[in-house]
Amino acid sequence: MSLLDVRDLRVSYGGHEAVKGVSLSVGEGEFVAVVGESGSGKTTTANAIIGLHPGDSGEILLNGTDIARWSQRRLRVIRGAQIGLVPQDPSNSLNPVKKVGAQIAETLLIHRHGDKTSRRRRVLELLERVGLDDPARRAGQYPHELSGGMRQRVLIAAAIALRPSLIIADEPTSALDVTVQRRILDLIDDLRQEYGTAVLLVTHDLGIAAARSDRLVVMREGLVEESGGTREVLAAPAAAYTRRLLADAPALSARAFKEPPPQAGPAIVVRDLVKEFGGFRAVDGVSFEVARGSTHALVGESGSGKTTTARIVTRFEKADSGSVEIPGVTEFRRGVQLVYQNPYGSLDPRHSVARIVEEPLRNFRLGDRAARRTRVKELLDRVALPEALLERKPRELSGGQRQRVAIARALAVEPQVVVLDEAVSALDVTVQAQILDLLEQLQRDLGLTYLFISHDLAVVRQISHTVSVMNKGRIVESGTTQQIFDSPQDDYTRELLAAVPEPVR
Amino acid sequence: MRWLSWLVVALVVLWAVVPWLFTGYDPLNGVPAEKLQGPSAAHWFGTDAVGRDVFARVVHGSVHSLSGAFVAVGVGLVLGTLLGLLAGSAGGPADEIIMRLMDVLLSVPGLLLALTVIILLGPGTVNVAIAVGVGSVAAFARLARAEVVRVRRSDYVEAAFGSGGTFVAVLWRHVLPNSLGPVVALAALQFGVAILAISTLGFLGYGAEPPTPEWGLLISEGRNYLATSWWLTTLPGAVVVAVVLAAGRISKEIR
Numbered sequence: 157m158s159l160l161d162v163r164d165l166r167v168s169y170g171g172h173e174a175v176k177g178v179s180l181s182v183g184e185g186e187f188v189a190v191v192g193e194s195g196s197g198k199t200t201t202a203n204a205i206i207g208l209h210p211g212d213s214g215e216i217l218l219n220g221t222d223i224a225r226w227s228q229r230r231l232r233v234i235r236g237a238q239i240g241l242v243p244q245d246p247s248n249s250l251n252p253v254k255k256v257g258a259q260i261a262e263t264l265l266i267h268r269h270g271d272k273t274s275r276r277r278r279v280l281e282l283l284e285r286v287g288l289d290d291p292a293r294r295a296g297q298y299p300h301e302l303s304g305g306m307r308q309r310v311l312i313a314a315a316i317a318l319r320p321s322l323i324i325a326d327e328p329t330s331a332l333d334v335t336v337q338r339r340i341l342d343l344i345d346d347l348r349q350e351y352g353t354a355v356l357l358v359t360h361d362l363g364i365a366a367a368r369s370d371r372l373v374v375m376r377e378g379l380v381e382e383s384g385g386t387r388e389v390l391a392a393p394a395a396a397y398t399r400r401l402l403a404d405a406p407a408l409s410a411r412a413f414k415e416p417p418p419q420a421g422p423a424i425v426v427r428d429l430v431k432e433f434g435g436f437r438a439v440d441g442v443s444f445e446v447a448r449g450s451t452h453a454l455v456g457e458s459g460s461g462k463t464t465t466a467r468i469v470t471r472f473e474k475a476d477s478g479s480v481e482i483p484g485v486t487e488f489r490r491g492v493q494l495v496y497q498n499p500y501g502s503l504d505p506r507h508s509v510a511r512i513v514e515e516p517l518r519n520f521r522l523g524d525r526a527a528r529r530t531r532v533k534e535l536l537d538r539v540a541l542p543e544a545l546l547e548r549k550p551r552e553l554s555g556g557q558r559q560r561v562a563i564a565r566a567l568a569v570e571p572q573v574v575v576l577d578e579a580v581s582a583l584d585v586t587v588q589a590q591i592l593d594l595l596e597q598l599q600r601d602l603g604l605t606y607l608f609i610s611h612d613l614a615v616v617r618q619i620s621h622t623v624s625v626m627n628k629g630r631i632v633e634s635g636t637t638q639q640i641f642d643s644p645q646d647d648y649t650r651e652l653l654a655a656v657p658e659p660v661r
Numbered sequence: 662m663r664w665l666s667w668l669v670v671a672l673v674v675l676w677a678v679v680p681w682l683f684t685g686y687d688p689l690n691g692v693p694a695e696k697l698q699g700p701s702a703a704h705w706f707g708t709d710a711v712g713r714d715v716f717a718r719v720v721h722g723s724v725h726s727l728s729g730a731f732v733a734v735g736v737g738l739v740l741g742t743l744l745g746l747l748a749g750s751a752g753g754p755a756d757e758i759i760m761r762l763m764d765v766l767l768s769v770p771g772l773l774l775a776l777t778v779i780i781l782l783g784p785g786t787v788n789v790a791i792a793v794g795v796g797s798v799a800a801f802a803r804l805a806r807a808e809v810v811r812v813r814r815s816d817y818v819e820a821a822f823g824s825g826g827t828f829v830a831v832l833w834r835h836v837l838p839n840s841l842g843p844v845v846a847l848a849a850l851q852f853g854v855a856i857l858a859i860s861t862l863g864f865l866g867y868g869a870e871p872p873t874p875e876w877g878l879l880i881s882e883g884r885n886y887l888a889t890s891w892w893l894t895t896l897p898g899a900v901v902v903a904v905v906l907a908a909g910r911i912s913k914e915i916r
Contacts, residue, residue: 516824
């Protein structure tokens with residue numbers, strides 16, 4: 157008998173069925189990963205299991221008892237005690253006005269575990285167990301005094317406080333930097349081995365799922381596409397969708413490195429950039445060059461200064477010292493364009509696609525109304541969007557379509573340099589792969605130079621010719637993509653690479 | 662209940678536009694023989710001391726109260742939004758100066774401020790409307806500024822600058838349209854408040870001159886007969902209450 161057995165679970169939100177008959181099981185001490193893109197119903201399934209969003213029908217057997225119809229009151233007895241939950245977003249999941257020690261103790265208190273002093277002792281034990289230094293001090297701190305990784309550790313401590321037999325972790329590391337992500341996943345793995353806890357991991361990242369899990373459940377549009385042993389599924393995926401996911405996930409399709417760029421003059425020359433924000437050095441002596449027609453990636457974790465560098469290059473931020481040259485560009489705003497991370501925020505919600513793409517043309521007074529109209533159609537065609545979308549508003553488009561519109565807008569005035577700030581990070585892997593292909597094709601056709609800002613080494617490996625690794629405002633290492641990935645010289649680069657799930661290396 | 666508030670407002674607007682469709686009585690010249698009659702089938706709201714039909718006076722008076730409220734809201738909306746837009750988008754010293762001025766306006770009670778402006782401009786329907794409008798400038802400016810600051814931080818505004826947009830063009834195309842929603846909702850709310858304020862000033866005798874059938878004035882005139890003829894104050898008062906509540910309800914809906 158398995159620990160958890162979900163049979164034909166159906167869940168709907170106001171008439172829309174998000175989970176359409178899902179069955180899965182988790183054995184004692186097993187690590188099961190549920191993978192899928194946004195909207196696949198994976199989080200809804202996880203929430204339904206602990207009754208946070210009750211299902212419409214189906215069975216949820218925990219140790220052979222069906223808890224699907226249990227009242228919230230009865231469920232409270234098993235939440236925390238038998239099933240622990242590690243939520244997605246560590247910054248929103250802790251109460252900002254309560255000390256973290258008290259928040260962990262709350263789980264113990266609710267389940268009437270021991271007296272005050274023994275609870276206190278247990279909290280400190282837990283904090284130490286999840287790898288926080290100086291537990292006594294940490295317990296007295298508020299969430300805002302901890303980093304994202306520390307907060308996630310606190311949440312894990314709360315989840316394992318009563319040694320549940322199952323931990324449900326919903327995207328526990330998506331909001332964290334790769335090196336922190338690895339440590340958190342290592343921690344979950346350790347705990348599993350030590351306590352024999354089973355783990356149900358919900359993730360969009362096939363790389364993580366592949367590297368960590370015993371069994372894999374692939375979901376799509378509320379249905380299980382495929383499930384089985386992780387190794388077997390990866391080696392011989394049965395469902396066409398799984399095959400596509402595998403091919404699209406940059407971490408798992410180890411493509412050949414890009415050839416070093418053809419020798420051409422530089423398109424971007426950055427020298428000794430320094431930028432301080434109130435005494436804090438965000439960018440500290442950054443220099444690099446990008447050859448015309450090539451892609452240069454700036455890689456780093458949050459706070460490394462990569463985005464600030466990009467904003468200085470695009471002149472949305474002024475450097476305190478240093479220089480940025482874009483040779484051959486006379487009108488700056490025509491020659492250099494920026495594509496944002498979030499395609500939902502970078503398009504005016506009130507404007508139609510046609511108006512959005514046309515705007516740069518109007519700004520530079522290029523052509524009359526009819527000429528601009530033709531050009532907009534041409535641009536949409538370039539980014540492979542159907543003409544039918546011309547009059548749509550951004551909210552009527554998917555994330556991938558929006559990012560295509562943003563790219564079309566950037567291309568409207570025929571720039572030489574396009575700065576892409578995490579431009580594919582918010583997209584699902586299959587959409588991400590399509591956008592990356594589009595970017596490569598545009599580069600070939602139009603001879604564009606890209607400055608590609610990203611935290612995702614797998615994506616960087618695929619698209620860039622040269623790479624600079626940033627840490628704490630400095631560039632620690634630069635070189636061709638192959639040099640950086642195959643023979644990293646700097647310790648930080650090595651640590652970053654080690655954090656990337658296995659298959660990409 | 663949604664339709665009810667729209668119905669009330671639509672009815673009052675129709676009163677203002679085509680009053681003769683709703684009543685056959687003359688609002689200014691009464692029949693002295695029929696003075697101070699209570700509400701009846703012939704005179705729905707009764708008659709006043711000189712025998713004028715009160716319902717006819719309310720219907721014909723709506724044009725004064727409504728147009729006054731429109732002017733008041735217009736003054737507040739246009740001035741307030743412009744000031745808020747300027748403060749929110751320019752930032753720095755301009756922002757500080759404008760918003761501190763607005764704080765000063767807000768610190769003076771509304772009625773006192775309106776009275777001060779009337780004393781400066783002199784009484785009269787238009788002046789009363791302007792006075793009430795000036796009183797609402799600060800509320801509009803604050804709201805508009807908050808919205809502008811929010812929208813200005815968004816990526817699409819920066820993207821618009823990035824694709825070569827000038828300051829004015831970006832403000833006009835992106836910042837203003839995306840900030841207006843809540844401001845329009847406030848305008849609907851202020852419409853009700855303005856009717857009330859104009860009626861108050863009319864009641865105090867700063868608005869329209871008698872015998873103009875302005876709502877506030879109507880209620881004020883009826884005050885002398887409060888003990889004997891309740892309908893002279895109560896029924897026009899009820900109309901004002903209904904319109905103010907309807908405007909508030911509509912504002913909530915827009916928001």
